[in-house]
Amino acid sequence: MYPIRLVSFPALFFASSLQAAITSAEVIPSNVAVPVGQAASASLRWAVVRGTSPTGLVQAGENVVSGRGEFRDAAGQLLGRVERRLQQTRTVSSSDTFTFRETVRVPAALLYQAHKAGLTHIYYQRTFDDDYGAQSASAEMRLTSAAAAGFSLSRLALSFEGGWLHRVVAAGEVLRPQVVVSFSGSGQFRATWEVAEPATTRGEPVFRPLISVRRYLTAGGETLIEGPVLPTRSKGTYLLRLRIDAPDVGFAPPLLRYVVEPAAARALPTLTAQSPLSGARLTAVTRFQWSPVAGARAYQVEIRGTESVTGPPLTGLVATAEQNHVVLPPHTRERLKPGRYYWRLLAIGPQGGVLAASPLRELRVIAP
């Protein structure tokens, strides 16, 4: 953001101020840097002063309106339009200032076109009118590279891990969102993951914050931000969004939806895993130990590459009902390259069904 004071549009190509009730219009900041080749956003504050004469010779209207914004070059040639109306209505009194906040999105094609035409600046202009007179103001937009441009987002893509946009999951299943942020310039990305849970979506959805995201993004580019583990305990429909506080984007954040399906059976009883602790390193003597479960025919140690329990595990070991601890044999450990894994225990019943399961724990493997 640039600490800009008003610099009136140099040629005043578009101004008309004859006996106008609106005496001035200005925009802050009046100068922003936008990237060539990708879309950008700019947060603008328009200040419009409406003046009246004590003699009543100069009249003013109650409505101050700007029907649309226009991109123009320095010669005044129209490059593009933003069909968004800004309007405020206020009873006519003495001198009065109207403030309009606008986040304008500058299309990538327009910036590319301006660059190809050899322009180094374009202008975003609005004319404010109250039916008795009009005043215009313009923000200068300097064309520059993505790294040197002002901090703004050009694209935001929310999804669940794996790229899915809608998920149906079982209660307790680990589900994480992610967002890919494309940006120009440098600055702090400030956002909050928020979720509306079934306790409200059955009526009026109310979002509650999950966790804040604060990250300095530098020199334009793209980044992947992983979200928190989402609540999946209650059955029903959830709404998820990323509320963005900075930079200004001027839009309602995109929503994702997920559904936790009702389960036929009760949640599986917890099998208590005694060791290893979460985050432990796997060694030749790492002991997987658990509390016995009545009726179990066998126990299974599952080692997985992700926090998802769907699909077959990477490797593991099956133990008999009489065992309450095992050590992974060398040929099983050999399958695990250095990295981060997750493990859990299952108690298998006589018919092959799962009687109980332990929560996933992290396991790390480093090179010997």
Place this chain on the structure above:
Amino acid sequence: MVFLHRPGYRFCCGWGVIFLTLFFQRIAWSTPALLPAAEGFWTPDAALRIEAGALAGVGPERRAVELDDMDVTALLAVEGSELVLYPAQPLAPGWHQLRLVEYTDDGEIIERGFWRFEVRRSSLWRERGAEVQAGLSLARRLSREITPDDPQNSLEGTARLDGTADSGTWRLRGEADLVYQPRDVLRSQAMTPLDATAFSATAARGPWRFTAGQQAPLPPSLIAEEGLLRRGLSAGFERPEQGTQVTAFALRSQEVVGLSEGIAPSDASDRLAGLTLTSRPLISRRDELLLSAAWLQGRDPGAVGEGVWGDPDLTASGRALSLAADGFLWQRRLRLRGEWASSRYDYDGTGPLSAETAQAHTLWASYTPAQPLSLGETRVNWEAGVEWRRLGSFFRSLANPAAGADRAGWRGFAAASWDGFDLRLDTGREHDNVDSLPGLPRIAIDRWSAVLAWSPLQWQPPAWLGLPRLGLDLQRSGQAVTRDGGGLAAGALRLTRVVTFSAGFDYERGRWSVAHTLARDEDLALGGDSESRISELSLGLQPWESLNIDLTLQQERYDDNGDAATTNVADLNLSQQLSPRLALQLGHTLERQTSVWMQSRTTATQAQLQWWLREGVTVSLEGSDNRYAADVDQRDRQFFLRLDLAWP
């Protein structure tokens, strides 16, 4: 023994000993075999019998059996010279693998047998079946505060469908998630009240494969985002033994949800079509060289898809080509990867602007030593690498819409681990305005980061420390203008520094962790800076089997050129299994934001009591109290009685 001294007898006895030795060795180490099933095929609950010869007689510490990469040695029974495996769970129809290994006295692991076998439901069908998991949820609002649009009663449902048919010649598989949601606000724009959110269907015969629905046919490259998931159609041909795979695809440019959007990408303005080819030409060393090529073309209607925000006026078209080679040298110690790509991108599709052509290429090398270094009595494992890349100023691909362009430079990285320490270093220098576009500045970007983590490897910490983990993360990014332009003069532009310290402790029945991040960003051209301090505490306890408590506290102090703001978030969740059929869940969240401009306080409390009546039937009582206090106060209380039905 006299006759042994006679030459003739000596000759005969010598050959006899050799013969007998070989004979008994053959008996002892005859190749183990997986015995065929009685029906001619294995059924899901069939026992697996291995004729193991002498290996059946050795102790379990000398041999092991793996079923689908799981060690099942403990389940083996010995019947004569046979090892018999009775799997703990029925095997899924399809192909499985069984491995028999022997441990020698010197600790070597020798594979004595490896078999792939097929489990079938019947002699005609390897697999045939359909699974449906369905649920219906009825809710009745109990609270009196009802806004006109809110229903008193609501109904929603889900179904997950999964069907498979496999005759051995044709393989068909389909899966879909169905959702019934009559309320507009709770479903995606394009969805009807009863709709499929995602689905895929695959038909395969021999080397041919056809897929419809959600899929990710493009391998990651400069022109394709990793795991790009889109709805569409594809046809592929695969020769695994030759390592060759060819896939032709036509996908939606923007991902969609709901069947009303159709299956085939029929709209040319929202279609991405192309071809991918991968090959492993070294037959005997398949993993050592991978060649890949991808070509695509299409049009993008702009960021109008689900979950996406961006340039709504974009109506771009383009095409792109990527050629890549990835291989290992020097006994896999040196890995080399190179990629060349070209794109032709038209910002306004069929509009008057001309298309922009650009190239990109990247070279990547990493080295891993065969033997770790020795540092005193400990060993240091390490690897290091370097990457050089150049992305043209207008390099853009429709299949990689988020990717940055206009970069050239190098990056070096190294990682080492020893005695509980892990260290990762990363440094690089890049610049933009790669194609020297007139009027634009050139920015040089220097980055480095160091991440150090420690957890005890040999040292046994006292019990009160649990399993400790410490981490330190340092990052620095500096920018400087190296060529005037865009209103910027040469000189330092920006400096960003981030330091994060974290500590975590895990116990048998709980964990806790703390983290603190200090970040500072300085605008060296215009002056001014911002600073952010974030502190986090996370706690998870399971005091006894049925109770779980999770608490997260986060505080951030942000100062932007003197404008200070503070954000506090606290999140507490508790779940208690009151009895085998009754469970309670409580959650409370508090967020407080304070700045010179505004103050706000958000509180959200939720509670749920769940009673499991019988298999598939659950009754719940749930309520929420939400309050937002700022310039105006908003409060919302809702209570519901809910009946969940699930099948099967």
